[in-house]
Amino acid sequence: MNPNIIFIVADDLGFADLGCYGGRDAKFGPVSPVLDALAAGGIRFTDGYANSPVCSPTRFALITGRYQYRLRGAAEEPISAGSKGSKTLGLPPEHPTVPSLLKKAGYKTALIGKWHLGYPPHFGPIRSGYDEFFGPMSGGVDYFTHCGGNGDHDLYLDEQQKKEEGYLTDLLSRHAVDYVDRMAAAREPFFLSLHYTAPHWPWETRDDAHVAPEVRTNLFHLHGGNIHTYHRMIHHMDEGIGWVMEALRRHGIADNTLVVFTSDNGGERFSDNWPLVGGKMDLTEGGIRVPWIAHWPAVIPAGSVSAQHCMTMDWSATVLQAARAAPDAEYPLDGQSLLQVLQSPGVQFDRPMFWRMKHRDQRAHRSGDWKYLRVDGHDYLFDVTTDARERANLAGRDPERLARMRQAWEAWNDTMPAIPADASVKLGYGIQDMPQR
Template identity: 35%
Template sequence: MKKLISYLSVGILLFSSCQKTQNDTSKVKEEKLPNVVIFLADDAGYADFGFQGSKNIPTPNLDNLASGGVVFTDAHTTCSVCSPSRAGLLTGRYQHRFGHENNFLHGKYGMDTTEVTMADVLKTKGYNTAIFGKWHLGTQDYFHPNSRGFDEFYGFLGGHRGYFFNPDKYDGADKTSTQINHNGKHEAFEGYLTDVLADRAIDFIQDSKKSEKPFLALLSFNAVHTPLQAKEEDLEKFKDHPRQKVAAMTYSLDEAIGNVMETLRKEGLEENTLVFFFSDNGGTGNGDNSPLKSNKGYEFEGGHRVPYLMYWKGQVKGGVTYDGLTSTLDVMPTILKAAGIDKTPKQLDGVDLLPFVNGAQEGMPHDELYWRIGDWKAARYKNYKLVKAEQVGHVVYNLDEDISEQKVLNDALPKVENKLLTNLTNWENDVIAPAWPGTAGWTEVKRYAYGDLFENRKPTITSPGQLKKLKVQK
């Protein structure tokens, strides 16, 4: 019954706009609605791309997008882990508003079916919508991308899988979360998955052009998430690299993005396509996160500050570096505004970025941003940041002067400290509790780690296994 009510709720929210879909579709040619391509990397290191300063991993295609578009230097995801970050991206709302605060491993969990995705809304304007790659927002039919506004889905429903077809591990008939799923059906594939996803997206783009309809293509790559696997020819290119597999995987990711962009050019679609690139959260220990502190799963900058660029030839000035506080919450409202959509069924937490990067609007997209995974929290107010760990403590930093979060300013700035704590409390009162628990075994590990990180020490305990060994030794 709850599932039925959820479907009815979304239907009611979208009913009035959906009535107009047929008329809107007939006007597509006249309106020249922009296409949208989102390139989403997984667990990418902050400094592992040329446009982010990498000297030993060439990424010429992303560098070209960066030089022709806008690079956001103070850009953040809504969470430092995968699934909640994706929920915030697709809804344009803090995922904490609907309880999607933690990652999950079990099929009964997923993104609240009363939430409206960017694909849901774009379809009311006649868009073809597709997602290729990682979903990680639920494996049940009512959580499936085809039930969340996407006409086309080719990818996997879980949080990670290998890059090559493997019927004994990821691609068995019973591997619902890792097998390749094409619109609800299990499919085999040949080749390297990063390439396969790009090829499928290219087919979709070409088909959309033939249909003369605008499109949304979300390429949700699993690169460079573990397991670390790359093509032999790419491994050979980086045989002397200290992080050979990550370098090869990143190179292949860039190559796949280049193939999609080349298709847009050949099809005459580049100037009418708004493009985004970013990672879903901070890099892991496999990535180069310099100069940021910590990595994925933590509320320091290394957990949620990500490479982030926007490209729209002829509409967005190229070669721009934008320093204003920005979020992946802003992707959906930017896209919808570009598509001429001013109203949404639910209020969004993001803003349209185009007026800020084009100089039409002063100030920053955000003065405040917030993060929370259970007891681990953070708040921004302009250049100041609070990181708080329940039962451990909290610290205040000035990121303009200390992006690496090394100098604690609690004593020096008591008024700023109080404001950040008050802002965080007020925000927490405005959202809801997590709809499901976090991954078992990590709470005590995180307390040890935050205690070390607050003192600028390398964490001594980083996994439940290490904690168990420590307790045995004692």
């Protein structure tokens, strides 16, 4: 019997923000007890990566199972609200997606949460394989007014704006529970993308509902907030995931539901990335190495930990294989399925991975224990198994390895479209304090 699938994505969550990844407790206690329990009852990956250190490019890879660089919209770092009306900056509706391929395999599909892959009327979740959609089209929105940084209301039901009062994280969680209830009653196999905006700015908790909107405007991005608010935001998301898991158990379908959890990129202002350095917008480990948890009691042995190297699009391939959904032959997957690792966590296979960013002319390639990195024209070579903080640049000591890895990156890059000159970069937190040769 094919599993139900719930793919949960946090926004800007740091590598060590969860307790099961070594995160500290908050003032109120454990930050992520539900996710910690899912990891204990399933598998936790120590060397899992995002396809990009910024929001929408990773989401292109997630929904297509392919390197995001193949699509023009993903050259934006990330897509901005200013692209409304664009016919090019978004996910082409004709491109096969994980939800569209699962629909062909008999699944019901829904996206509850952040889309960030282009705006109607030319793009949107309903046009790319989802039967249902509830959430924001853009990147970050106010958790109470549901307006973006430009002041536009951004909460949709399918393609119609939806006014609904409440703290956005809780609204997404409750809609997810409702969806599980409806699918369980209909006895339909389902694929639910649950893409939270938490803990992305603005820095607001459930308890900030009484704060006037004109006061909350100073919470966007670099203003306001604190570590305690940030912890609460993660905890609210964790609670909501608990509500979804309870719905699965209530309907007796938890054992045969594959639940995957990750972040779209590394952490930002208040994130804990220890022991990694860097964060969002960086191809240092802190920008791309992220939590990966999978829970599927019928298949995954409890208490498993894997050092298998993987990235976002590998999970897209995994979902399709688990559901026995065939990829489109015209759009071959770049992702590699991890199903064998879920079934037998001791299994590992070689998985070279590549990245590039227009921001600061960055490039990266991980192969085995080693990572090649370029930032601002400077080349670095790290053994990230012994130097996860990327402090000891071994390029001078091992120039032959550096040359091989640089050549491998360039050969891979030759298979990808060039970055368009007009691709935009929304500057965020950048790399600092990189060691020199």
